[in-house]
Structure formats: C-alpha cells, structure tokens
Amino acid sequence: MNHASVSETNATARLGMWLFLFTEIMMFGGLFLLYASYRVRFPQAFSDSAQQLNIWLGAANALILLTGSFCTTLSVTALRRGSRRLAMILLAITVLMGGLFLFNHYLEWSGQIRAGIYPNSPVLDHMSHGEILFFGLYYVTLGLHGLHVLIGSIILAVMAVFIGRGSLTPEDTIKLENASLFWHLVDIIWIFLFPLYYLMH
C-alpha cells in the first residue's frame, strides 16, 4: 500500500469511529434526557437520593477515568514517536485504571445492595416514586457506563498486545487512536454522570 492510500484509509477509519461515537452520545443522551425530565418532576427526591451516594467514590472514579484518558493520549504520542515500550506501559496503566474503576463500582453497588437498594427490592418499593426512579436510572445508566469501561479496557489491553506483537507500529497507529477515542468518550460520559448523580443535591 502506498503512503496516500494508508492515510486515506486512516481518515476513513477515524471518521467511522467518530460516527460510532455519535450513536453512543445519542444513546446516553436518551438516559440524560430521562434523568433531566424526572429530576424536574421530583426535585426533592432526586436531591435526597443523590445525597445518599458517596461523593468521594464518584470523585475517585472521575480521577481514575481522567488518568486513564491522560495515559492513552500519552501512549498514542509515545507510539508515534517510536517508544513502543512506553506506549505499552501507558496502556497497561489505563487498563489498571479501568480495573480500579470497576472495583470501586463493585464496592459501591455491593454497599447499596446490602442496604437493600436495588431494582424491585422491598426497601426500594417502600420509597417514594421519585426515589424509585432515581435509583432505577442510577443502576441502568451507571451499569451501561460500567460495561463501556470494561469493553474499553479490554480493547486497550488488545492494543498493548498488538504493539508487543509488532502488528501496531509507529507508522500506522490508527487502531490505537480509535481505541483511545472510545476511552475518551467513556470518560466524557462520566464527566456528566458524576455531577448528575453525586454532586447535584
């Protein structure tokens, strides 16, 4: 393949990735829309429920995802400049961040479940309509987002393997760039989920 056709394929691959990210924005956008309209209808219940969540766990998760974004961006630059080893280490840190994020989620959710707050639980059924809606949305939205963190971590781990095997080279980094774009989008979604579910009370 000559140089022009490689960069043309790359431009198409990047455009394809952005189009996929647009569909993701719309999917989470629907959940944000639900949150906003129910919050307007049940302001007090949403505010009280948000107060029950642990701000510090949410903030730690924001820090974790931002650090992941930081490391993947660095890894793209490192690979482009020929430092494969550094790129792999940075990707490993990002995957570790993904694991930490999910572990925090596990701590948070097991705490909630122990307190009897999960969809259809007897405790939740006795709460107000607004609180039931808040926690329903909380589980669906954060669950879907957590699934994205898991997928993003797996994809970045595969990218590290590709670099190790030599199939992802400094001359052609588009796979890593697209994987990194996915992680950034997942990070941006948390940038909004964090204030909506943890900070706004």
Add this chain to the structure above:
Amino acid sequence: MSAENHAPASYRSIVLTYLALLLLAAVSVTVSICHLGAANVWVPLGIGVLQAALVVMYFMHLRKEHWLWQLLFLIVVMSLEMFIGLTFVDVLYR
C-alpha cells in the same frame, strides 16, 4: 477530506490538559460540598461542559480534524440539546 495524519500531540499539551481537568474536577467537588443552593446544579454542569470540551479538543484532537467533522460533531451536540430543549417545553408547561 483531510487525509493527512496530524502530528501527534506534544507531551506538554497533554500534561497541561490533564492538570486543567483535575483542577476543574476539584472546583466542582468543592462547590458541591459548600452547599451554594442553585449554584450546586449549574456550577458542576458548567464545569462538566468545560471538561468535556477540553477532552474533545485536546485528547480527541477534534481541533485538528477537518472542518466537516467539527461541523458533524456540532450537529450531534445541537440535536441532543434540541431533543432535551423540546422535551422541556412539554415537561415544564404541561
């Protein structure tokens, strides 16, 4: 179409963006702990928009992409805003 591969972001710009993102997150959490009434809703959301803009421009390199992609991104964000806006016309004045 911009077929060219853009130059990789410099380590310096990546570090500065990261520091700005952390600072904004700290402001957001501080405001939320201080209980400032209505500001508790709008400040974290406004900061979220700023943080998202930093990630999109500097980590996702949208500022270096072809103008057509930037336009596409703007259309997506504005469509989402329009959905939310139109829903609120219904929800608030029902």
